[in-house]
Amino acid sequence: VVRAIPAAVGYSPEFDRALQRGWRSEAGAPGHSYWQNWTDYEIEARLDPETAKLEGTVQILYAHDAPANLNSVLIHLHQNLHREGSPRSSEQEITGGVTITRLAADGEELSERPMEEGPGWEVDGTLMQVRPTIRLEPGDTLQLDIDWEMALPQRGAGRMGHSNKEVYLIAYWFPKVGVFDDLHGWAAQPYLGNAEFYDDFGNYKVSISVPSGWTVMATGELQNPEEVFSAITLDQLDAAAVSDTLVVIADAASRGAGTVTAEGTDGWLNYRFSAENVRDFVWTASNVQRWDATSAEVANQIWPDVDTDSDDRESEDRESDDSEAQALPIIQPVVDGTRRVLIHSFWREDLAPLWAEQWRYGQQAVEFHSEYTAYSYPWSHMTSVEGQDIIEGGMEFPMMTVMGSYEGQEASDLYNVTAHEIGHMWIPMIVGTDEKRHAWMDEGATTFLENQSKMEYWPGVDHHRVGARSYLQVSEARQEQALMRHGDYYEPGPGYGVASYLKPAALMVALRDVMGEEDWLKAYRAFIAEWSFKKPSPWDFFNTFERFAEDDLDWFWTSFYYETWVMDHAVGRVVSKPTGGATVTIEDRGDAIFPARVRIRTSNGMDFVHEIPVYHWLAGNDRYEIEVAPAAGAVVRVELDPGGYAPDVDRQNNFWPRGSGE
Structure with missing residues (x-):
């Protein structure tokens, strides 16, 4: 053996205990006895925008x-x-x-x-x-x-915070x-x-008092629109709810004329919201922002209650000594036509001119993400808030995101952050991952989904390959830090950003290339469906993809998630034979294990792909020889990884002759 071999993935003692007790399963789905606690909140809050003071009372029922x-x-x-x-x-x-x-x-x-x-x-x-x-x-x-x-x-x-005390984004409050x-x-x-957050799911009833003239939007459903909005605003909202195009709900003129909200009582308005099965509650308030709206169209899905057959699943699991032998059915929804999701965009025209198109970005992201994940956006609205002075990038919450003004930047930059933050509605807002301990689970999956949506909205560029470049540069410089690390424990430098965003997104694409798109997509969608409104761990993620790959992928998880090993495949030598044909030597110069795909062209016009299985490298080998038959003619070009998705840090040595890369 001349190289390091990745160790098998070991479960933590806590996860092993959960398996034994039926709380989790070897197949990656929740176990037959999976449980989680539940919380109901009733909150009354009052905001004084002039002083930025908030006072509240909450009744919590903790089940x-x-x-x-x-x-x-x-x-x-x-x-x-x-x-x-x-x-x-x-x-x-x-x-x-x-x-x-x-x-x-x-x-x-x-x-x-x-x-x-x-x-x-x-x-x-x-x-x-x-x-x-x-x-x-x-x-x-x-x-x-x-x-x-x-x-x-x-x-x-x-x-979270406020901008000039005229825009508030109230979160973690x-x-x-x-x-x-x-x-x-x-x-x-x-x-x-x-490091971010890890939350239970729960129900919320929230009453928010703000001065008259201030609009409020929040997680959940507004219960008293007739009491807080004017008749004009209600009509515009009704129009937006069925529109594919822009509907302006409020602008500087209507704000100035005082025609957006109702008059209120004693100078105050009370907004009442209700939200079910969400992991947090946030809200935004303003008396100056323009309010754009439209709607997105998604499949109207009715998901089965997977808990109703838990007794049957428990019985089946106990009858089998090998839980992995149980073929879990893929959870599928009943689709009953389509439904509309309101898209809200709150912004200031003088500070954020790029936001004139943000409503369109939100609409596309909700529709694209719903289709690609095969899990329709489940709530009635998605709201984006421009938060100059609060944030430069973006931050996600259930049904809401706050993003910077992106003044002086490109339209694509605002689209990208919109697609990313709305992507978080799936992970961690539906699939409730632990963002503190495993930031890569939500940030990596969301960066992948963002890049996938960019392929549709900004075609002509492979955004996955572009997104992987920074990760590969850091990897080549040996400055990586491992993915399986708590978000508060990264050293200063690029470690946290690469390990949480760029690398896991690139690994999603690499794994898709290894598994094949069909099997990978089944695994990806099953993970979302099976863990919707539950709390998965990394081992559930690993086991789900292995279930659909029907193979042991520990070499992948160990090399790239637990370790910071570098992958570097290279075309070593091409030795021509006097009678025609050649011997092509492929070298593995890195530490990380990965299968290789080699494309060879010959003088006789042949163009074929040779697969080097991962098991060749797992056997301890660091080189592989491909014999090209004399009848094929002379070898004129060799290319490693023609798809370009392997996490290879040096693509210059992937070609022969050197410098022949396209």
Whole structure:
């Protein structure tokens, strides 16, 4: 053996336990006994835009379905990132964070005090531990009533805030129960400003009070449009809901004339929203932004309730000693025609002229992503908010995204970020991955989907190959950091961005090339369908693709996800024979294992492709010889990876004669 051989992928002890208990499956789908906790929120909030002060009250019903007893519950207070003394990964505006003014558990008032003093609550950075009087047992529901207030930052870690106190994007703003899952128990971790979020799914009823003249859009469905919008606005929204073209809901003239909203009561409007089965709730408010709208058309899918046959699945699994032998049926929806999704775009004409076409980008992204994933956008609207001063790039939330103005940049830049952020509606908003521990699962999949949509909207360029270049440059320079690393633990430099976005997107394309598009697409779509509104791990992702590949792909996961090995295939020598034909030597000069595809052209006009299986390299070999028959004539050109999707760091040595690359 003359080369390193990638080790088999080992499960974490927590995942192995989940397999044994039927919470997960070797096939990659949720196990017959999969469980997750659930939370219902009822929130009342009031925003004073002039002071950027927000006060609110929330009633939380936490349904505890986990097979464990809990003496305490962990609550996220994300805005404590802006509290003096809180740990954080970078400098942040100090606002004072969250002030808890009242907290009750199951109707009993609790006070702030340390654990040794018994029931109560205490705050450590962005996490609050609540200790009820009675412990929570499986099947119990805990009611928490919390009042709080805070000052909103202008720029909350580049993910929320306000612009000139005339545009607000309110996110990570209420006390939120952390995740208790089947792999980690309490998975809630401090928010330090870099690694993102991991959330349970839940239902929300939210009441938001803002001054008259301010529009609000939020996650979920507006329950009282007639009370907050004018008749003109309601008519325009009705028109947009069935339109393929632009409908202007509000502009500078209508804002100035005060004809966008209702008058309100005592100078205030109260917007009431309801959202079901979402992992977060966010909202935006403004009294100046232009409001464009249109609608997207997607397949009207009715998905089966996969939980209804869990007893049958459990029985089948227990009858088999080999769960991998069970052929899982592919979940398919019933399609009943099409339906419309409202597309909203809020922006300022003087600051963000490129946004004049953003409504069109949002429409295309919702339609394309729905079709490519085979999972239609499930909600009634998708809202994009221009947030100059809040963010330069983009940030995603259920049914909403905030993005920079992109002033001075190209239209394609705004399209790209729109396609990316809307792509996040599938992962992690539908497929609830853990963004903190495994950022590549949502960012990589979304970067792939963004590039795929760009192929349709901006044709003529292979955006996957363009997107892979930066990753391959960093890989060649040996500056990579591994994908299987917590988002807060990357060293300064390109490591986090490459490992979270560029590399996993390129690997999706490379794996598609290995598996074949048909099998890969089945795996990709099955992963989304099977894990919709659930919380998968990397091993579920790996196992799903191996199920459809019908092969062991540990060489791929180990080489590229666990390790930062470099792949470099090269055309070594081409030795012509006196009687015709030649011996073509292909060399593997890197560490990472990958199959090779070799295209050979000869003087007799033959053009054929030779496949070098991955098992040749796994046997320890670092070279492979291809014998070209004399009847083929002289070899005139050799090209490795003619499709261009292998993650090869040096494409210059993929051609013979050297310099013959196209």
